[in-house]
Amino acid sequence: MSDTISRPTGAQRGRPDGFGGKVLRAGDPAYDEARVVFNAMIDKRPGMIAQCESAADVAAAVRYGVAEGLEIAVRGGGHSVAGSSVTDGGIVIDLRKMTSVQVDPDARLARVAGGATWANLDSACQPYWLATTGGRVSTTGVAGLTLGGGSGWLERKFGLACDSLVSVELITADGQLVIADETRNTELFWALHGGGGNFGVATSLTFKLRPLTSMTIAMLFWPADAGVEVTRRYRDLIEAGAPEELGGGVFYLTGPPEDFVPLHLQGERLIGVAALYAGTEAETREAIAPMLDLNPEGIMIDELPYVAIQSALDDPPGFRNYWSAEHLNEFPDVAIKAFSDRAAEMPYPSPSQQMAVPWGGAVARDAKKWPLPHRTAAWVIHPFGVWADEADDERGIRWAKDVCDDLKPWATGAVYLNFIGDEGQDRVIAGFGQENYDRLRQVKSELDPDNVFHLNQNIRPA
Numbered sequence: 001m002s003d004t005i006s007r008p009t010g011a012q013r014g015r016p017d018g019f020g021g022k023v024l025r026a027g028d029p030a031y032d033e034a035r036v037v038f039n040a041m042i043d044k045r046p047g048m049i050a051q052c053e054s055a056a057d058v059a060a061a062v063r064y065g066v067a068e069g070l071e072i073a074v075r076g077g078g079h080s081v082a083g084s085s086v087t088d089g090g091i092v093i094d095l096r097k098m099t100s101v102q103v104d105p106d107a108r109l110a111r112v113a114g115g116a117t118w119a120n121l122d123s124a125c126q127p128y129w130l131a132t133t134g135g136r137v138s139t140t141g142v143a144g145l146t147l148g149g150g151s152g153w154l155e156r157k158f159g160l161a162c163d164s165l166v167s168v169e170l171i172t173a174d175g176q177l178v179i180a181d182e183t184r185n186t187e188l189f190w191a192l193h194g195g196g197g198n199f200g201v202a203t204s205l206t207f208k209l210r211p212l213t214s215m216t217i218a219m220l221f222w223p224a225d226a227g228v229e230v231t232r233r234y235r236d237l238i239e240a241g242a243p244e245e246l247g248g249g250v251f252y253l254t255g256p257p258e259d260f261v262p263l264h265l266q267g268e269r270l271i272g273v274a275a276l277y278a279g280t281e282a283e284t285r286e287a288i289a290p291m292l293d294l295n296p297e298g299i300m301i302d303e304l305p306y307v308a309i310q311s312a313l314d315d316p317p318g319f320r321n322y323w324s325a326e327h328l329n330e331f332p333d334v335a336i337k338a339f340s341d342r343a344a345e346m347p348y349p350s351p352s353q354q355m356a357v358p359w360g361g362a363v364a365r366d367a368k369k370w371p372l373p374h375r376t377a378a379w380v381i382h383p384f385g386v387w388a389d390e391a392d393d394e395r396g397i398r399w400a401k402d403v404c405d406d407l408k409p410w411a412t413g414a415v416y417l418n419f420i421g422d423e424g425q426d427r428v429i430a431g432f433g434q435e436n437y438d439r440l441r442q443v444k445s446e447l448d449p450d451n452v453f454h455l456n457q458n459i460r461p462a
């Protein structure tokens with residue numbers, strides 16, 4: 001055979017046996033749109049995109065990928081900042097057509113298909129005024145976010161998203177359907193509370209729901225030079241024992257062109273406080289009174305159904321993204337000064353944000369029960385870099401790394417892996433702690449000894 005003619009790979013020909021969905025390849029009119037992910041820095045060309053419509057399709061696609069020796073990527077909402085849901089040359093198991101949500105309001109349970117987004121889940125739950133902790137935007141995938149832990153507005157009240165998991169149905173690397181819950185495959189069930197997509201493809205997840213009859217969003221803004229004072233006041237408010245109903249954070253940003261941002265602040269460097277309160281507007285005003293006393297120049301407070309709040313701050317796709325994170329047990333004045341000084345280097349103007357998110361409350365409860373030990377941290381520092389122009393990559397990435405370096409003296413060394421891209425194996429281990437990582441490796445070895453599912457924050461088989 002000539003050197004210049006190579007045999008087509010399994011991704012370039014054929015079709016998984018018994019696969020009922022659509023298969024896309026380069027040249028197909030829908031291919032280019034289907035390979036795009038949220039982070040515009042990622043530009044990969046899969047050999048095959050298998051658009052699954054059922055658990056049986058997922059099993060067929062997994063078996064095919066393994067038999068053909070293809071790299072397998074699993075795609076839900078496409079929001080992995082590292083681009084782990086797409087592969088060059090291999091097969092993408094694309095779950096975006098599997099979005100069904102069944103709500104049982106009497107049992108307060110929701111069964112969600114593996115490709116659903118939070119928009120799908122929250123809109124199905126809203127008619128019953130039921131909810132569970134989801135991400136801060138509606139466009140992330142329920143499975144990807146929850147399997148990594150799942151931090152969101154309601155976490156201080158209801159815990160991380162994974163805390164409400166009742167059961168998970170998973171297609172494993174050998175194409176078998178496995179159910180994990182409190183009585184079946186309990187070690188796998190433990191691992192699914194933060195261990196990410198390492199153990200298989202979740203085709204359905206069942207969540208416990210809670211009543212949420214009122215929810216309020218408050219957005220407060222000041223010019224950035226008030227940043228130290230605002231951040232200190234916010235820290236004091238949280239550390240004085242703010243109610244668990246209060247979620248959100250303090251963040252540097254570029255003033256967005258919104259009605260509630262006065263014209264003189266639009267496009268300017270700002271410090272903001274986002275207060276998402278599981279309660280009424282009056283309760284919210286009372287809880288954030290110390291912040292209102294600082295006379296924000298921009299202010300919006302609105303009591304809305306949770307589903308509306310959940311999509312109010314959706315980030316636009318099509319931007320270049322780089323993020324990182326650190327956990328702090330304390331946020332003293334000197335750390336606040338370092339945090340604020342570095343904000344001056346945030347890509348500007350851009351949709352980037354430099355956030356400090358308070359944990360505590362239900363996030364910290366039962367922390368030892370699950371694989372994410374860092375849940376006891378008081379604060380999460382999260383530089384969330386988002387810009388349009390490739391020429392800003394170096395500057396933006398430098399800024400995000402510098403924010404973390406500056407805060408290192410107060411950092412626990414642990415990290416929440418949903419908030420970072422690919423930062424190497426040591427960071428993955430830091431995400432679980434060595435003891436939990438070793439235990440996760442045992443689960444991985446049993447279910448995926450060949451590391452078929454390795455495009456993720458990877459737990460290497462023992």
Ligand SMILES: Cc1cc2nc3c(=O)[nH]c(=O)nc-3n(C[C@H](O)[C@H](O)[C@H](O)COP(=O)(O)OP(=O)(O)OC[C@H]3O[C@@H](n4cnc5c(N)ncnc54)[C@H](O)[C@@H]3O)c2cc1C
Pocket residue numbers: 037038074075076077078079080081083084085095114115134135136137139140141142143144145146147148149150151152196197198200201202203315418419455456457
């Ligand atoms: C704008 C934005 C906002 C975000 N906000 C938050 C937030 O508030 N809280 C938070 O915790 N995280 C947040 N994230 C991070 C997000 O949770 C993770 O990137 C998560 O992995 C995204 O899941 P996805 O399905 O959207 O992504 P994808 O890119 O489709 O998937 C990412 C990875 O998740 C795994 N995965 C996805 N679906 C499945 C499945 N059905 N079965 C098994 N594995 C699966 C796979 O390993 C895959 O590689 C945010 C990300 C973005 C871009």
